[in-house]
Amino acid sequence: MAMCSTQLNSQFLSFFPAKPRFFVSIKATSASTPKDDDIPASIGFLGLGIMGTPMAQNLIKAGRDVTVWNRTKSKCEPLISLGAKYKPSPEEVAASCDVTFAMLADPESALDVACGKYGAAKGISPGKGYVDVSTVDGETSKLICEQIRATGAHFLEAPVSGSKKPAEDGQLIFLTAGDEVLYEKVASLLDIMGKSRFYLGEVGNGAAMKLVVNMVMGSMMASFSEGLVLSEKVGPDPSVLVEVISQGAINAPMYALKGPSMVKSSYPTAFPLKHQQKDLRLALGLAESVSQPIPIAAATNELYKVAKSHGLSDQDFSAVIEALKVKLQQ
Ligand SMILES: NC(=O)C1=CN([C@@H]2O[C@H](COP(=O)(O)OP(=O)(O)OC[C@H]3O[C@@H](n4cnc5c(N)ncnc54)[C@H](OP(=O)(O)O)[C@@H]3O)[C@@H](O)[C@H]2O)C=CC1
């Protein structure tokens, strides 16, 4: 898919005055299609969970030469059936591929897969690239960046907005930062997996943007949950509340998508609740680092912690509503 680039509006830029290189690209037709020679011939993919599997699958379906690795090897099998190669460690994937993507659970696993004993940094070499699409904090991203750059390879952080379905449909939004040369090199691959990509400058900016977005999302879900529970308690059918919200100014795709199953106390996992709580925790750390009060997010984080303590970690994050029901029963 060819691309066009536009500068972000000046209001957005003035929010980040010290960092001039911000731009967004969306899928569109233009003359700036990367030449075939510039596109990495071999692609590694580390981490085949809810997000990594469909992302790697889309690369394979687009005809790319993909090599996969996952801690639990069985999750590689469906992709191998589709034509992927397999290597037994991140080190060997990074050694055998031009560019390696990583989609890991949290800062600890992202760091270990990139920089651990058999990590990607052990196998990567000058001219290659490492693109971490996991949601982590800026500090972790910078640590990984340091280790990758020390080998002479390039680094890009590229966390994604969008969940399981957008990952399946190639409709993710990439929030990238780091080596611009690598951003340009992988642009056509990001366009296979996503619908738009933002380049945000220095490493840490992509992570920060992602954490702010997920902080807002976690609070929206908690507030929506309170509305559904209160609505049920005082009388109106919560399904009607979902419909009313869908027609008004506070409509959001997330409410229409999750509301009907939440009303039925069903939480099919797209975004695991444990990851939403991790993102709130990391957002609190980010806010702390600049002494910014985020009281709504702090209270929201407590609610997700309650949900985790009731065994809801692997349910969808919409299961946070159960924490309110538990509270009401106490
Ligand atoms: N699901 C979603 O809607 C979205 C998720 N994200 C973010 O993307 C990342 C992945 O999310 P998702 O795919 O949902 O998560 P999953 O929990 O489905 O997958 C996590 C992946 O990390 C691997 N992993 C976990 N711990 C380790 C470890 N110690 N060493 C090596 N590998 C490990 C898992 O391997 P194994 O299979 O062996 O357990 C698995 O491949 C997270 O950072 C999440 O916050 C971002 C946007 C949307």
Ligand SMILES: O=CCCC(=O)O
């Ligand atoms: O990190 C998860 C984001 C989920 C979404 O954007 O719908």
